Amino acid sequence: MRRSAATPTGRVGNGIVRRAGAEGEGEALQDRRVVVLGAGLSGLGAAHWLATQSVPCEVLERGAEVGGLARTLERNGYRFDYGGARFFASSSEVRELLRRLLGDDLLTVAASSRIYYRGKLYAYPLDPADLVRGMGIEGTASVLWGLVGGRLRRWLPLHRRRRDLESWLIEEFGETLYHAFFKDYNEKVWGEPCHNLSAELASRRIRGLDLVGALKRALVPGAGGGSKRYAFLYPRFGIGQLSRRLAAVSEERGAQIRREAAVTRLEIEGQRVRRVVYRDREGSVRETTGTDVISAIPLPRLLHILEPPPPGDVLASARSLKFRDMITVCLEIGRERVTSDSWLYVPERRIGFARVLEPRNWSAAMAPAGRSSLVAEYYCSEGDETWSRSDQQLIERTAQDLAGPLGLIHHNEVLGGCAIRIRKAYPVYRIDYRAHLRRIQRYLRRIENLQTVGRGGLFRYHNVAHLLESGIRAAENVFGAGHDLYGLSEDSGESGFFPVA
Numbered sequence: 011m012r013r014s015a016a017t018p019t020g021r022v023g024n025g026i027v028r029r030a031g032a033e034g035e036g037e038a039l040q041d042r043r044v045v046v047l048g049a050g051l052s053g054l055g056a057a058h059w060l061a062t063q064s065v066p067c068e069v070l071e072r073g074a075e076v077g078g079l080a081r082t083l084e085r086n087g088y089r090f091d092y093g094g095a096r097f098f099a100s101s102s103e104v105r106e107l108l109r110r111l112l113g114d115d116l117l118t119v120a121a122s123s124r125i126y127y128r129g130k131l132y133a134y135p136l137d138p139a140d141l142v143r144g145m146g147i148e149g150t151a152s153v154l155w156g157l158v159g160g161r162l163r164r165w166l167p168l169h170r171r172r173r174d175l176e177s178w179l180i181e182e183f184g185e186t187l188y189h190a191f192f193k194d195y196n197e198k199v200w201g202e203p204c205h206n207l208s209a210e211l212a213s214r215r216i217r218g219l220d221l222v223g224a225l226k227r228a229l230v231p232g233a234g235g236g237s238k239r240y241a242f243l244y245p246r247f248g249i250g251q252l253s254r255r256l257a258a259v260s261e262e263r264g265a266q267i268r269r270e271a272a273v274t275r276l277e278i279e280g281q282r283v284r285r286v287v288y289r290d291r292e293g294s295v296r297e298t299t300g301t302d303v304i305s306a307i308p309l310p311r312l313l314h315i316l317e318p319p320p321p322g323d324v325l326a327s328a329r330s331l332k333f334r335d336m337i338t339v340c341l342e343i344g345r346e347r348v349t350s351d352s353w354l355y356v357p358e359r360r361i362g363f364a365r366v367l368e369p370r371n372w373s374a375a376m377a378p379a380g381r382s383s384l385v386a387e388y389y390c391s392e393g394d395e396t397w398s399r400s401d402q403q404l405i406e407r408t409a410q411d412l413a414g415p416l417g418l419i420h421h422n423e424v425l426g427g428c429a430i431r432i433r434k435a436y437p438v439y440r441i442d443y444r445a446h447l448r449r450i451q452r453y454l455r456r457i458e459n460l461q462t463v464g465r466g467g468l469f470r471y472h473n474v475a476h477l478l479e480s481g482i483r484a485a486e487n488v489f490g491a492g493h494d495l496y497g498l499s500e501d502s503g504e505s506g507f508f509p510v511a
């Protein structure tokens with residue numbers, strides 16, 4: 011969250027600003043003590059910045075391990091990310107931080123993705139020659155016709171751009187591609203019809219289909235091949251390496267990270283958080299205080315633990331913000347390599363998962379020598395039919411679909427597997443979510459020393475680099491920098507086709 015009002019600032023050492031705060035003029039660095047709630051990437055980004063500036067900082071993390079959604083499970087010599095998080099860092103400051111933290115373990119990986127559609131695999135970003143091969147002349151003509159139709163809609167007199175995802179996708183990609191790829195994929199991912207979802211999701215996350223550019227690259231010699239290539243950054247030992255490293259450096263520099271410390275109450279007095287109450291690993295109730303609080307706890311939960319509670323309309327808005335849960339099913343495979351893809355998108359509804367990745371293609375250290383693994387992502391909601399399946403059922407079903415319809419493996423190559431259940435993986439931008447979010451923001455702005463960060467804390471679709479940045483900017487705000495954390499870009503920097511990262 012942004013601070014309530016711009017505060018007068020002046021530079022002190024390290025380029026940090028000094029704030030004339032609500033509790034007195036000219037508070038200096040040494041006067042501040044920050045309590046950070048949650049040791050995911052955004053909370054750790056804040057803790058790292060504060061510790062580096064020698065600002066006292068205490069992090070309370072509910073889990074036994076740091077990292078939140080950015081953790082890596084190690085099992086039988088394999089490594090599986092909770093959510094496979096490859097990233098792009100458009101900010102040079104964040105890129106530099108990543109380099110300092112990870113050194114040679116920060117890999118640059120050439121991306122290559124495909125879409126599985128009706129028994130065929132299509133290169134992504136779309137390659138015109140590949141489309142013609144897969145869909146035939148007639149199918150490709152229908153795609154082009156749909157594209158033209160979609161664009162024409164926009165140019166009609168009195169046309170008003172609609173706010174829902176379905177209209178956005180049809181206008182951008184045309185009816186044919188919408189029905190072939192986008193509709194089923196998005197409805198699988200978000201669990202809602204596309205007309206109930208906000209177009210903001212797409213306009214921020216899905217780049218327009220640059221078929222003209224792709225055609226040019228395919229047809230003009232020296233223009234770079236059929237489809238645009240891109241690369242991403244990834245830690246050699248999985249995304250958890252980044253979280254662990256951030257935590258270790260922060261602790262070395264004096265941050266105190268309390269694991270298994272679940273925050274149960276934030277006591278507000280006189281528009282400030284006065285006490286943070288938490289339960290420690292022994293189950294004892296403890297409290298702590300700070301001049302400032304930075305929270306990465308998902309907004310609905312945060313509002314629920316404020317004392318006194320927010321007004322009823324704010325709580326109702328908090329309840330209406332929905333998150334999508336997911337299960338990643340991880341299979342150990344007795345073969346050196348299965349695909350050459352970074353991602354394989356699977357829009358078809360008859361197959362339960364929506365994406366597959368082969369971690370070895372991101373980093374060789376993700377599987378033992380001579381072996382590989384496949385990870386299938388199931389998007390679901392806690393308690394629904396998918397969520398209620400046992401791990402064994404999910405593993406079995408995934409192996410069947412990867413062997414059967416997709417034909418990627420033989421069933422007997424699966425050496426073992428596990429399922430990781432992830433709550434609140436993705437904020438769902440329903441068509442009316444903004445009004446609710448604004449009401450919550452207005453309420454939280456009144457609490458002078460509380461800022462929220464991260465995917466759940468801002469209810470923003472931030473990627474790894476932006477999450478780190480949101481933590482860093484919140485820490486700078488403690489000293490009056492006045493950053494608008496909602497103003498941070500959500501652009502992944504990727505030439506994205508599907509909206510999930």
Ligand SMILES: Cc1cc2nc3c(=O)[nH]c(=O)nc-3n(C[C@H](O)[C@H](O)[C@H](O)COP(=O)(O)OP(=O)(O)OC[C@H]3O[C@@H](n4cnc5c(N)ncnc54)[C@H](O)[C@@H]3O)c2cc1C
Pocket residue numbers: 047048049050051052053070071072073076077078079080092093094095096097098271272273274306307308311336432435436463464465466467472473474475477510511
């Ligand atoms: C499947 C998946 C794939 C992804 N892929 C990509 C990708 O390819 N590229 C990319 O850039 N990003 C990706 N992301 C995004 C990114 O990895 C995560 O969203 C990010 O790590 C979230 O960080 P965070 O700090 O916002 O939240 P979290 O990681 O959720 O951290 C919040 C922390 O707060 C703690 N907490 C919650 N409640 C309490 C409480 N009451 N008391 C104390 N602690 C509490 C939690 O335990 C958690 O550790 C992906 C995410 C997922 C789920």
